[in-house]
Amino acid sequence: MSKLSVNHLLGIKGLQKEDIGIIFQTADHFKEVINRPIKKVPSLRDITIANLFFENSTRTKLSFEIAEKRLSADVLNFSSSNSSVKKGETLIDTVNNILSMKVDMVVMRHPNPGAANFLAKHVDAKIVNAGDGAHEHPTQALLDAFSIREKYGDLKGKNIIIVGDILHSRVALSNIFCLQKLGANVKVCGPLTLMPKYITSLGVEVITNLKEALNWCDVAIMLRIQLERQDLKLFPSLREYTMLYGVNKELLDSLDKEITIMHPGPINRGVEITSDVADSDQSIILNQVENGVAIRMAVLYLLAGQIE
């Protein structure tokens, strides 16, 4: 029997390496469960979980919802686009109102960095951060690392490159924390205008040449160009970005070794990767989605186990 060192999953930064190990070990079992003829277990039958999405999401929201349902939890869905948030209600008020309906856990996505930490301090429920602005997206990082572990057995000493818009990406930050904790070497690649100013203080080297970066790595995590988060024009055109930082089949075939391609989704096909790369044998994008359900089941199961 083991227990996580945290009461909420707010970010990877606050996790111990052992916590990640416990989550992976539990997720292994849930992966077996979701491949059974009957994919549902009754573990969380007395738990109610609210999914609060103050920002759009398809994959993460569906993945959490299916994970909750596979664990037999009762699920409440909320999205800000059709709610009283539009009428000016504060975050704490919104959440406390929902908690008055006796909710045990909250899964939240919010456009503001730190929203999940703020909530954890002020409301009495287990909080799972499903993405807060450009800060963290811990379950995505966990499922990425889990997918790499599934393919290579261990992350220790593996070279992993994260390509694209690091500046606006919560996936990049959580992934850097997670992969480094597990002993992988992490570098980032992309135009300098899309690099955070203090990226090197995380022990992460920046490579600006894509081919050099891909030749160095075992795994490339391609990020989406987040057009909705760019107020300024940070590169001249999408076409130019694709020419310099897009991965296509010819580039992949010209490398010294066979690397693995990952993408957190949604893919802009033809921008950061071409369709033939996304659908090739080297891509494990759909495995990531399957593993996402197992990882989220593990996180919810372990946190729910700590409810008094």
Next chain:
Amino acid sequence: MEQNGRIILDHTQFNLTIKRLAHQLIENYNDFSDTVIIGLQPRGIYLSERIKSELLKINPSFNIQSGSLDVTFYRDDYRRQGNPLIPSKTELDFTVENKKIVLVDDVLYTGRTIRSGLDALLAFGRPKTVALLVLINRRYKRHLPIQADYIGKNVHSIDTERVIVSWKETDNKDEVILYTPKDE
């Protein structure tokens, strides 16, 4: 707390008991077609493996399907134990639809594990019949109306006593010991 241990099955009795249980199964399951022996994780799997190899010793032509089942996610005491329960592996690479199941565990005590096991089994289909085989039956301690069909040994014990089954595979010897807390 200091404890007194009393051996209730020594090495010889232990192995005779397993042989007897195997013969009892043969009486009821003939050639074991459509029969599956399932060990409950974590401690029932040693007994189910032992029974299986004993059956094959008796008749090597038996075609016996077997597997292991973890009941952690089906337990009713989840979140009542302080820490989350960490599961073990389930290995059932077939459905149990219309099969005759022999569920195997080391000790039958409150019956709650078996209840979870019956629930867990349903995730793999609708078995034709389910029977329960245990090495040790702690009588009069049931919380639920569950009884074993094949029993290695009945033990009368009180709540504060503990029954520990040791296996050659993990503990270097086959033995069952009943521990009684010492009176002050």
